[in-house]
Amino acid sequence: MAFHLLIFVALLWTGVLGDVSTVKNLEVMEGHTVSIPCHYEPKYARYIKYWCRGSTFAYCKVLVRTDDVPPTKGNVSITDNPAELVFTVTMTSLREEDSAWYWCGVDIRGGRDDHAYVHVKVIHGVSVLKNEVSGEKGGSVTVQCLYSIKHSRSEKQWCRSGDWSTCMAAVSNRTVEHGRVRITDDGVSAFTVTVQKLESRDAGWYWCAVGHHQQESVRITVIDLRTVKDDTHTERRQGDGDMDGSELAVAINPPHLDSRTDGSKAAVLFSAVSKQVHMF
């Protein structure tokens, strides 16, 4: 199953400076896919857009343009959505050598092209989509542990912090059940851990571990509705059917990102978590 994932580590927008803006820094797991939204002013709606690679804009190499037919070159594609004033570049199967400076460019015929840069770094190891997840008592929580392609065949485990004897192993391309914990590994880029029928004692810190030295922590919070009802009544009502405030601060991602086709969605599909990736 193709897994579309994106991790925005430093969420700094160039917005104020130009008429084209995007994120400045991205870290993406090797082997994964990244979609980068480039926003522009209404005056550029009808212009051709392009994606360029190079440490300076003046000498960058154009990889793909919106007027290419089809607008795809190798593992890179571009889609313009003038209604939303955004064009989106998708790079799949990222490799280490794809780490570089890239530019969102707008072709201003007869003028100086407008642009915004983004630095993409392709990293190895393990990461999580959200470092904090919460679920109601009796409900479930899902954690996505992402790993680079190099680790597709490494041992993967889900462990409770402080007690390595609790580690539960994932099996490539399989779903395994360890009591209330279900682990599904796609064998390529991620394993998903679902803890069902949450109990109060499930709250705490866990690790997604890959290979022998790589791990990323995740905190699970269990909400007992019977105890929070009285004091947080108003806040909870506000979040009904949506997300509560604490979760919103962490991530805006649904657990499964498989339909990120339009640019507007891509713009909000980021995880605002500043995460630590443990390198070896």
Ligand SMILES: *[C@@H]1O[C@H](CO)[C@@H](O)[C@H](O)[C@H]1NC(C)=O
């Ligand atoms: C696309 O990515 C795959 C997997 O890394 C690689 O084998 C292939 O050469 C890439 N294609 C292009 C055109 O870069």
Ligand SMILES: *[C@@H]1O[C@H](CO)[C@@H](O)[C@H](O)[C@H]1NC(C)=O
């Ligand atoms: C798991 O599935 C992926 C994609 O279908 C495949 O490339 C990989 O070789 C499989 N891994 C194992 C261990 O079967």
